[in-house]
Amino acid sequence: MREFFKMFFASVLAMVVSSVIVIIAVVLMITSMARSFKNSNVRIASGNVLLLDLGKTIHETGESNSLAALSNEPAYDASLFDIVRYMNFAKKDNDIKGLVIKLDPSPNGWATLQQLRSAVADFKTSGKFVYAYGEDITQGAYFVATAGDSIYLNPAGGIELKGLSTVLTFFKGTLDKLELQPEIFYAGKFKSATEPFRAEKMSDPNREQIARMQKGIWSEFLAGAAEFAHTSADTVDGWSRTGSVQFPSDALRYKLVSGLLYSDELEQRIRKKTGEPADQDIRYISIQDYVAANRLQIDYSGNQIAILNAEGDIVDGEQRNEHEIAAQSFVEEIRKLRRDNNVKAVVLRINSPGGSALASEIILRELMLLKQKKHLIVSMGDYAASGGYYIASAADSIFAQPNTITGSIGVFSMMFSIDKLMKDKLGVTFDGEKTSPYADVPTASRPLTADEAQRMQNSVDTIYSLFKRHVSEGRHIAMADVDSIAQGRVWTGSDALKIHLVDRLAGLNPAVMSAAKMAGISDFKVVSYPAPEDKFNMLIKKFKSNTAASTAMKSALKEELGAGYQWYERLQSYKRMNGKVLMLMPFTPSVN
Numbered sequence: 001m002r003e004f005f006k007m008f009f010a011s012v013l014a015m016v017v018s019s020v021i022v023i024i025a026v027v028l029m030i031t032s033m034a035r036s037f038k039n040s041n042v043r044i045a046s047g048n049v050l051l052l053d054l055g056k057t058i059h060e061t062g063e064s065n066s067l068a069a070l071s072n073e074p075a076y077d078a079s080l081f082d083i084v085r086y087m088n089f090a091k092k093d094n095d096i097k098g099l100v101i102k103l104d105p106s107p108n109g110w111a112t113l114q115q116l117r118s119a120v121a122d123f124k125t126s127g128k129f130v131y132a133y134g135e136d137i138t139q140g141a142y143f144v145a146t147a148g149d150s151i152y153l154n155p156a157g158g159i160e161l162k163g164l165s166t167v168l169t170f171f172k173g174t175l176d177k178l179e180l181q182p183e184i185f186y187a188g189k190f191k192s193a194t195e196p197f198r199a200e201k202m203s204d205p206n207r208e209q210i211a212r213m214q215k216g217i218w219s220e221f222l223a224g225a226a227e228f229a230h231t232s233a234d235t236v237d238g239w240s241r242t243g244s245v246q247f248p249s250d251a252l253r254y255k256l257v258s259g260l261l262y263s264d265e266l267e268q269r270i271r272k273k274t275g276e277p278a279d280q281d282i283r284y285i286s287i288q289d290y291v292a293a294n295r296l297q298i299d300y301s302g303n304q305i306a307i308l309n310a311e312g313d314i315v316d317g318e319q320r321n322e323h324e325i326a327a328q329s330f331v332e333e334i335r336k337l338r339r340d341n342n343v344k345a346v347v348l349r350i351n352s353p354g355g356s357a358l359a360s361e362i363i364l365r366e367l368m369l370l371k372q373k374k375h376l377i378v379s380m381g382d383y384a385a386s387g388g389y390y391i392a393s394a395a396d397s398i399f400a401q402p403n404t405i406t407g408s409i410g411v412f413s414m415m416f417s418i419d420k421l422m423k424d425k426l427g428v429t430f431d432g433e434k435t436s437p438y439a440d441v442p443t444a445s446r447p448l449t450a451d452e453a454q455r456m457q458n459s460v461d462t463i464y465s466l467f468k469r470h471v472s473e474g475r476h477i478a479m480a481d482v483d484s485i486a487q488g489r490v491w492t493g494s495d496a497l498k499i500h501l502v503d504r505l506a507g508l509n510p511a512v513m514s515a516a517k518m519a520g521i522s523d524f525k526v527v528s529y530p531a532p533e534d535k536f537n538m539l540i541k542k543f544k545s546n547t548a549a550s551t552a553m554k555s556a557l558k559e560e561l562g563a564g565y566q567w568y569e570r571l572q573s574y575k576r577m578n579g580k581v582l583m584l585m586p587f588t589p590s591v592n
Contacts, residue, residue: 046095046283046285046293047283047284047285047289047290048095048096048097048274048276048283048285049096049097049098049099049100049270049274049282049283049284049285050087050090050096050098050099050100050284050285050287050290051099051100051102051284051285051286051287052083052087052099052100052101052102052116052120052286052287053102053104053286053287054101054102054103054104054105054106054108054113054116054140054141054144055102055104055105055106055107056288057107057108058078058079058080058083058108058112058116059077059079059080059311059323060079060080060081060309060310060311060349060351060381061079061309061311061528061530061532062076062077062078062079062082062291062528062532063076063077063532064076064077064532076288076291076292076295076532077288078287078288078291078292079309079528079532080112080115080116080381080508081307081349081508081509081526081528082291082295083116083119083287083291084115084116084118084119084507084508084509085509085526086287086290086291086294086295087099087119087120087122087123087287088119088122088123088509089294090123090290091122091123091125091126091128092126096128096285096290097128097129097273097274098128098129098130098131098270098273098274099120099123099128099129099130099131099148100131100132100133100270100284101120101130101131101132101133101144101145101148102133102134103132103133103134103135103137103138103141103142103144103145103151104134104141105136105138105140105141106138106140106141106144108140108382109351109381109382109383109403110140110143110217110220110382110401110403111380111381111382111383111400111401111403111404111405111493112381112382113140113143113144113403114143114220114401114402114403114507115401115507115508116144117143117144117146117147117224118147118507120144120147120148121147124147124148124149129149129150129270129273130147130148130149130150131148131149131150131152131266131269131270132144132145132148132150132151132152133151133152133153133154133261133263133266134151134152134153134154134157134159135153135154135157135158136157136158136159137151137153137157137158137159137160138160139160139161139162139164139221142159142160142161142225142256143220143221143224143225145228146224146225146227146228147224149258150258150259151228151256151257151258152257152258152259152260152261152266153248153251153252153257153259153260153261154248154260154261154262154263155248155260155261155262156248157248158248159245159248159251159256159257161225161236161239161240161244161245161251161256162240162243163218163240163241164214164217164218164221165214166210166214168195168196168202169196170195170196170199170200170201171196171197172196172197172198172199172200173200175197178421178425179420179421179424179425180416180417180418180420180421181416181417181418181420181447182194182197182198182414182415182416182417183414183415183416183417183447183448183453183456184197184198184412184413184414185412185413185414185453185456185457185459185460186410186411186412186413186460186488187410187411187412187460187461187463187464187488188409188410188411188464188486188487188488188489189205189487189488190205190206190208190209190408190410190487190488190489190490191408191410191411191412191487191488192205192206192209192488193412193488193582193584193585194412194414197414205487205489209489209490212491212492212495213405213490213491213492216402216403216492216494216495217403217492218237219233220402220403220494222236222237225256228255228256229254229255229256230255231254231255236256239254248260267282270282302342302525303342303344303519303521303523303524303525304340304342304343304344304524304525304526304527305343305344305345305346305347305512305515305516305519305521305524305525305526305527306337306340306343306345306346306347306526306527306528306529307346307347307349307379307508307512307526307527307528307529308333308334308337308346308347308348308349308529309349309351309528309529309530310325310330310348310349310350310351310352310388310391311323311324311325311349311350311351311352311381312324312325312351312352313325313352313353313354313355313584314327314352314354314355314356314359314360314363314387314388314391314583315327315355315356315359316328316356316358316359325352325355325359325363326359327356327358327359327362327363329530330363330366331362331363331366333529333530334363334366334367334369334370335366336529337370337374337529338366338369338370338373338374343374343527344374344375344516344519344520344521344524345374345375345376345377345515345516345518345519346370346374346375346376346377346515347377347378347379347508347511347512347515348367348376348377348378348379348391348392348395349378349379349381349508349511350378350379350380350381350384350388350391350392351380351381351382351383351384351388352383352384352385352387352388352391353383353385353386353387353388353408353584353585354385354386354387354388354389354390354408354582354583354584354585355386355387355582355583355584356387356580356582356583357387357390357411357463357580357581357582357583358580358581359387360387360390360391360583361390361466363391364390364391364393364394364470367391367394367395368394371394371395371396374519375396375515375518375519376394376395376396377395377396377397377398377399377511377514377515377518378392378395378397378398378399378511379399379400379507379508379511379512380392380398380399380400380401380404380406380493380502381401381404382403382404382405383404383405383406383585384400384404384405384406385405385406385407385408385490385585386408386409386410386488386583386584386585387582387583387584388406388585389406389407389408389409389471389501390409390467390470390583393470393471393474393475394470394473394474395474396518397503397504397511397514397518398501398502398503398504399502399503399504399505399506399507399508399510399511399514400493400496400497400502400504400505401493401505401506401507402492402493402494402505403492403493403494404492404493404496404502405490405491405492405585406490406491406492406493406496406501406502407485407486407489407490407491407496407501408488408489408490408583408584408585409467409468409471409482409485409486409487409488409489410464410467410486410487410488410489410583411460411463411464411467411488411581411582411583412460412488412581412582412584413456413459413460413580413581413582414582415442415444416444417444417445417446417447417448418444418445419444419445419446419447430445430446432445438452438455441455442456459581460581463581463583464486467486467583468482468483468486471486471501475500475501477500485499485501490585493505512526
């Protein structure tokens, strides 16, 4: 039997070693292929009808894919700036005859959709056709489509016109049943990020700010819909309130769509525009493939305007996940820009709900040092709130979209006491010894004393005062006025302009042009920091930092929890930052 096991384990070991060798060989082969593809400057795709798929997630930083030749994926996942820039490029490209917008439900935020809509409107000035088509058109997708020539809906499809709603989830009842005691400290009456854990419904201030935010976003939607339907915003709003648009025929009657067509009927119209024979497929080219095919073909001078992308939660330390702003890693990028003499100005692109107060302060300090050498302009995306606004506060100029969610100038801290849960449910108790009164703070093993709680509140109040001071100095607003517009309240970009939290309502490209003007240059190259990373390299990093089991667990949780996964992630974030002061907006607005 011993010999059997020796032979068995020897065989298993041989299989493992052989597998590792094969994997290494394959990795080296693919890496070699990746380099050759990456260095290739050959146009990799062609077509004469540009396709914009609103169902694709669009990030602030592009991503190359050296394995594209081995799959059907694009060679480059274009960033928002890439898409806007190359739609303008396509407007002047004689090979491109028109644009088709695929109206799938969009995972992107309202400000992103607003920039796409502006890009569509700009493309339309070329005189080329702009058709939008959908089978189940959501309000976010429809908003973009209203900038086109024609919107077509499948005769058996659906279209939304119902207004906006925000539904928050509250856990206080669950915590009470579990005897899990939240210990919450916050500054700002509108700072509602902790409400789900301390209340059973929205507070009046929170309801007020959500209603105001929804009103601002909805007014932008109504303006676009009314423009397309050649009617008034009040009329469109009336249709939404009465539920008048229930079927495709309703949308056609009210001229919200140009026609009810099947996809083959739409393609007949496209062929008339392009001259494509009936027996040949329409030559679509996705915006991602179009960017990948052309992005290496434009030459500029040595002058550079850098776009520094800040996307995701603001966290301490080194970057662990995609699309997060980790203080240590982000500071390294800022220092690169400060030392690079070719970079004449920096546009900080923020798409962040905030996060760690300490990380925000560390990042802001480095941005202030950068600003001593170069102009710093901020461009806000879907949201730049709480810590996201904190790092924007020292900029020379701040650009936002009308639908950007910003402000949320407030601070909170939260921790949980588990002693009752452990004792009453599991029979577990805690005891210990310490050399000084505060040695075990913060702790989950017991509630905080009144003195300890006051110390926590003092910490929150101190950082809140620092936040307001940075805004006062950076925006040249009196402290009393900052306090009146702070209090943790979120604002749309349109409202933020009125109270001087932003300087101009415009997208990323106008911010870049403003940066160039401040730097006194007209001929320049736009570069992105951090540099776009290859998907293959990112895959290798994930294997290094995550076990297969943890990766599989995350995927399973996402599938099972659906929309609830964001709460799981938020709770994990709170767990990592137990007792730390946070600058985080109360929720992330959803488009649909």
